[in-house]
Every structure is written in structure tokens, then in C-alpha cells.
Amino acid sequence: MMNEEALGWVIRTRDPEFDDWDAFTIWLEGDPERAAAYDVLMAADADLADMVPAEPVVMPVAANDPGVRRPLRWIGGGAIAAALVAAVSVGLLSRSDIYSITTRPGETRSIALDDGTRIELNGGTSLRLDRKNARFAALDAGEAAFTVRHDAANPFRVTVGDAVFEDAGTVFNIVHSGDATRIGVSEGKVIYNPQAEAIALPAGRALSDGAEGLRVMDVAPQAVASWRQGQLIYANAPVGDVTQDIARSLGVTLAATPGARAMRFTGTIRLERDPSRFFAAAAPLMGLSAIRQGNGWLLKEGDGSQN
Amino acid sequence: MATRLIANTGRTTGMATGLSAIFFQNRAALLRFLRARGAGEDAEDLLQDMWMKLEAKDLGPVADPLPYLYRMANNLMLDRYRSATRRERREQDWAEGAGGVMADPNDDLAVDERMILNQRLEQARGILADLGPRVELVFRRFRIEGVGQRLIAEELGVSLTTVEKDLQKAYRAMLALKQSLDTE
Numbered sequence: 001m002m003n004e005e006a007l008g009w010v011i012r013t014r015d016p017e018f019d020d021w022d023a024f025t026i027w028l029e030g031d032p033e034r035a036a037a038y039d040v041l042m043a044a045d046a047d048l049a050d051m052v053p054a055e056p057v058v059m060p061v062a063a064n065d066p067g068v069r070r071p072l073r074w075i076g077g078g079a080i081a082a083a084l085v086a087a088v089s090v091g092l093l094s095r096s097d098i099y100s101i102t103t104r105p106g107e108t109r110s111i112a113l114d115d116g117t118r119i120e121l122n123g124g125t126s127l128r129l130d131r132k133n134a135r136f137a138a139l140d141a142g143e144a145a146f147t148v149r150h151d152a153a154n155p156f157r158v159t160v161g162d163a164v165f166e167d168a169g170t171v172f173n174i175v176h177s178g179d180a181t182r183i184g185v186s187e188g189k190v191i192y193n194p195q196a197e198a199i200a201l202p203a204g205r206a207l208s209d210g211a212e213g214l215r216v217m218d219v220a221p222q223a224v225a226s227w228r229q230g231q232l233i234y235a236n237a238p239v240g241d242v243t244q245d246i247a248r249s250l251g252v253t254l255a256a257t258p259g260a261r262a263m264r265f266t267g268t269i270r271l272e273r274d275p276s277r278f279f280a281a282a283a284p285l286m287g288l289s290a291i292r293q294g295n296g297w298l299l300k301e302g303d304g305s306q307n
Numbered sequence: 308m309a310t311r312l313i314a315n316t317g318r319t320t321g322m323a324t325g326l327s328a329i330f331f332q333n334r335a336a337l338l339r340f341l342r343a344r345g346a347g348e349d350a351e352d353l354l355q356d357m358w359m360k361l362e363a364k365d366l367g368p369v370a371d372p373l374p375y376l377y378r379m380a381n382n383l384m385l386d387r388y389r390s391a392t393r394r395e396r397r398e399q400d401w402a403e404g405a406g407g408v409m410a411d412p413n414d415d416l417a418v419d420e421r422m423i424l425n426q427r428l429e430q431a432r433g434i435l436a437d438l439g440p441r442v443e444l445v446f447r448r449f450r451i452e453g454v455g456q457r458l459i460a461e462e463l464g465v466s467l468t469t470v471e472k473d474l475q476k477a478y479r480a481m482l483a484l485k486q487s488l489d490t491e
Contacts, residue, residue: 004475007482011474013381017455021340021377028343035345039388044482045450046389051431051485052451220452235451267453284379 006037010045049236049266097131103142106251108228116149117156122227124248143175143248145225150188163209166191172201173225177244180210186224232269239263239286243299246282250275253296260288260299327361329372337380344384353383427488434480445470446477 009027012018028034103109105124112118115134121127125142137146138159148156148167156167160176170188174181183190184206192199192207199216201207206219223233227249234242240261247254252275265286272278279290279297288299330337334354341350357379435443441463448454448462449470460470 007475007478011449011456011471011478014449015455016453017457019371019374021374022336025336025340025343028340028345032345035343035384039345039385041482042385043389043392044485045478047485048450048481051427051481051488052435052447218447218451223452233452235453266451 003037003041006034006041009038010041014045049264098128099131100126100128100140102126104251105248115151115156118147120145120147120225120228122248123251139174139176141176143173143227143245145171145173145228147171148188164193164195166194168200171224175241175245180208182206182208182210182241184219184224186221226268227271230271232271234265234267234269236264236266239265239288239299242269242286250278253294254299255293255296256288256299257301259301263287263301326372326376327358330358330361330376333373333376337376340377341380341384344381346384346387353380357383431481431484434484435477438477438480441465442473442477445473446481449474450477 005027009024012020013024028038101109101111101121103121103123103125107123109121110118111121111129113129113134117134119127119129119137122143122145125144126140127142127144128138128140130136135151135154135156136159137144137157146156146158146167148170150156150167150170152168156170158165158167158174160174160181161179163181165172165174165183168189168191170185170190172183172185172188172190174183176182183192183201185201185203187203189203190201192201197214199207199214201216204218204221206217206224208215208217218235220233220235223235226233227245232242232245232249238261239256242265243254243256243261246252246269249271250273263286267285269282269285272281275297276292283290283299286299287301289302290297290299292298337357338350338354341353346353357376360379435446438446445459445463448459449456454462456467456470456474460467463470
């Protein structure tokens with residue numbers, strides 16, 4: 001039998017705006033059993049994040065087959081399409097009108113293309129554009145948000161490694177680091193590898209392609225490219241990803257212990273220029289502690305009380 | 308009894324109100340809270356821990372210092388509870404010969420385990436869907452995306468009470484599912 005009153009307090013205290021701690025204290029004092037009931041339900045609540053499909057795995061082939069690193073790449077036209085894209089990229093590369101735009105870590109830049117498309121680059125990003133073809137971009141590293149003027153006859157394409165994202169009237173954000181790519185769509189629709197898997201990503205969907213294979217998940221549209229508003233918004237995101245986003249946005253060297261990387265984070269982190277002040281506020285939010293390490297920072301588990 | 312302080316002194320005056328000052332002004336109330344929260348004899352020690360952390364961290368101005376301190380105290384108690392139950396479970400696992408290795412949920416799971424996991428996700432998704440689109444949306448916004456109830460009510464153009472009721476309904480269903488899965 002569930003304790004309805006305790007459940008009410010779980011919901012109330014979980015609200016980010018909750019501030020009636022006096023009333024909560026008085027309720028707790030009414031019966032010593034209440035604190036215990038609250039603890040039990042709060043612990044159950046903590047497990048809900050893993051149960052609720054914030055990351056509904058809709059690619060059963062990839063998700064059920066951890067033995068193969070990137071199964072989809074070798075199914076059907078995937079490999080052929082990848083080869084085709086590579087050929088196209090090489091062709092474009094050899095032309096002189098391809099140019100690169102890079103940002104240093106911590107620096108952001110906004111680019112307006114002739115067709116009305118806007119690209120915002122987060123820190124530590126390298127992007128190639130084509131002066132002769134405003135519908136092309138290649139993200140080589142880092143993070144960029146695309147607000148695309150849609151033209152059905154001539155879709156905007158972003159290549160990332162050997163993957164292609166094709167817009168269908170869209171605002172979307174792509175992160176590319178190492179072998180992993182993440183895309184979140186906040187408006188319209190994006191098609192992933194239109195010539196191969198052709199996965200449609202409507203607003204509110206995200207896709208990640210990394211060591212775990214291809215995954216499609218939900219994302220809050222306003223969380224997509226939230227770095228442009230000076231904040232990072234996450235729902236059940238691996239702390240490893242969060243770490244990279246922070247490093248890119250702040251321009252700091254940031255590492256995380258394996259234990260910290262394996263944790264997940266839900267919430268909003270406000271970006272702040274001064275790293276000391278930023279980590280003092282942000283690390284406890286993630287249930288971690290940040291310590292200065294040489295020129296950089298290290299995120300580790302625990303609240304930092306025992307060292 | 309508990310002195311209630313204006314929570315947003317820092318914001319209205321634009322001054323860096325030290326959290327530690329707020330901490331001292333509300334020491335008695337925080338102690339009372341920790342005791343009510345089940346800290347018993349350890350309440351004083353926990354308060355001391357909190358103080359050390361505040362000193363060590365040198366936090367900048369916090370928008371709402373008092374709720375921040377209460378939340379910190381509440382989290383301390385939740386951590387205590389979690390580590391206690393984890394210890395219990397570990398001891399039990401040892402006794403049952405299951406070994407003491409805690410599996411990292413992000414490690415690669417065996418295929419059949421992953422299928423069970425997917426089944427459970429589908430089950431949870433189905434239960435949420437059955438509650439109706441509004442209840443599902445409210446629950447997702449609140450629990451997964453961390454949006455406050457007042458904001459959700461504004462977004463949906465419904466009353467705060469409606470949001471509260473939707474959340475209760477979704478929580479009851481999800482916690483019941485969790486219970487049934489845990490005992491499987």
C-alpha cells in the first residue's frame with residue numbers, strides 16, 4: 001500500500017520551485033514513520049528515470065546486439081551510401097571554394113548563409129562550408145546548431161564523418177567528438193542518412209551514434225542547442241556527454257572519473273564564465289564534486305567531503 | 308520558533324549574501340528539519356558536515372539561499388538512506404552467494420537481459436500512454452525534464468491542481484509498476 005501523503009511530499013519537494021520546507025518539517029514531525037516512508041518513495045522515484053523511456057530504443061537491432069559495434073552500418077545500403085558520401089566529400093574538398101570556420105574552446109560564433117540559413121558554432125568547433133553551395137556543411141568536430149531555411153527541392157545537408165543529416169524544415173543541433181555523433185531536433189524534421197537507414201527525426205527526437213551503436217531517443221525541443229541561451233539542459237544524459245559539453249562551452253580542460261562518467265544527469269546547468277564559480281554551483285547539481293587539476297578540472301563522484 | 312528569513316535577500320539587494328550567514332541565522336530551523344527527517348542523534352554532526360561543505364566550496368551568490376540549504380540537508384538524508392540500503396543489499400547478496408560486484412548499468416548487458424530491459428521500457432511506456440496524453444506529458448515534463456508544476460500548468464493552460472492530480476496519478480502507476488517488477 002502506497003503512502004499517499006508521503007507521495008504528495010515526494011512530488012512537492014521534487015519540484016524545482018519548492019520552498020515550503022517549514023510545512024514539510026511540520027508534516028515530518030507529526031509521526032516518525034513519515035520520514036521513513038518518504039525515504040522509500042524518494043528512492044523509488046530515483047529509479048523511475050531508468051524505467052521511463054526517456055530513451056526509448058527504437059532500433060532493436062542495434063540495441064539488442066551489443067556484440068557488434070555498429071551493426072547498422074553493414075546492413076543494406078549503409079556501407080554503399082557511406083562510400084558514396086565519402087566520394088562526394090572528397091570531390092567537394094578538392095574544389096577551392098570550400099572553407100573552414102573554427103572556434104576556440106569557450107568561443108561561439110554565428111554564421112548567416114546566403115539562403116537564410118543560420119549556423120551557430122559552440123566552442124572548440126570546426127566546420128566546413130562551400131561558397132558555391134549554401135546547402136552544404138560538414139561538421140568535423142565540436143557542436144553546431146542549424147536553423148535551416150527549408151527548400152524541398154534542394155535540401156540542406158550536413159555531413160558528419162560518414163553520416164549525412166538532411167533537413168526537412170528544421171532547427172537542429174549536432175555534436176561530434178571522437179567517434180560519437182549526437183543530433184537533437186527542436187523544430188521540423190531531419191532525415192539521418194537518407195540514402196541508407198533513412199531514419200526520420202521529427203522535433204523532440206534525438207539520435208546518437210557511438211560505441212553503443214545507433215540509438216533514437218526523446219529530447220525536450222527547448223533543450224536542443226540550449227547552450228545558445230547560456231544553459232545546458234539534459235534529461236537522463238550520460239555525465240560523459242555533459243562533461244564534453246561543459247568543456248566545449250566554457251573552454252576549460254575537463255576530465256571525469258569513470259564512475260562519474262557512468263552516472264546520468266537530468267536538469268539545467270547555467271553556464272558561467274568563471275570556472276571556479278561555475279563548478280561550485282554545477283558540480284553539486286550533478287551529485288559530483290569538481291577539483292582543480294593542473295590547468296584543468298576533474299569531476300568525481302561524491303560531494304567532496306572526504307579528501 | 309523557526310525564524311523564517313526572507314529567502315532572496317541576495318537577489319533583491321544585488322549583494323553577495325554569504326550562504327554561511329544564512330546558515331547561521333537558520334541553524335535551529337535546519338537542525339529541527341534534520342531531526343524531523345530522521346537524523347536523530349546525528350543531526351548535529353550532519354549540520355556540522357553541511358557547514359564544512361559550505362566553507363570549503365565558497366559558493367557564489369545563490370538565488371534562494373534558504374531553500375538551497377534545506378535541499379542540501381534533504382539530499383544528505385537521502386544519501387544516508389541510499390548508502391544504508393545499498394550496504395544492506397550488498398550484505399544480502401554476499402550471504403546469498405551472489406558475489407559483491409555491482410554491475411554498472413551502462414556496461415554491455417547480455418542479449419536476453421537487454422531484451423527484458425526493452426520489454427520493461429515498453430511496459431512503462433504503455434502504462435504511461437494508457438493514462439492519457441496530458442497525464443503522460445505532465446509526468447514527462449516534471450520527472451524526466453525537471454520542469455516545475457507551476458510552469459507546466461501555464462504551458463498547458465490548466466490549473467495547478469490539475470497538474471498535481473495528473474502527477475499523482477502517473478506516479479502511482481509508475482511506482483506500482485516498479486514494485487511489481489522488483490518482486491518479479
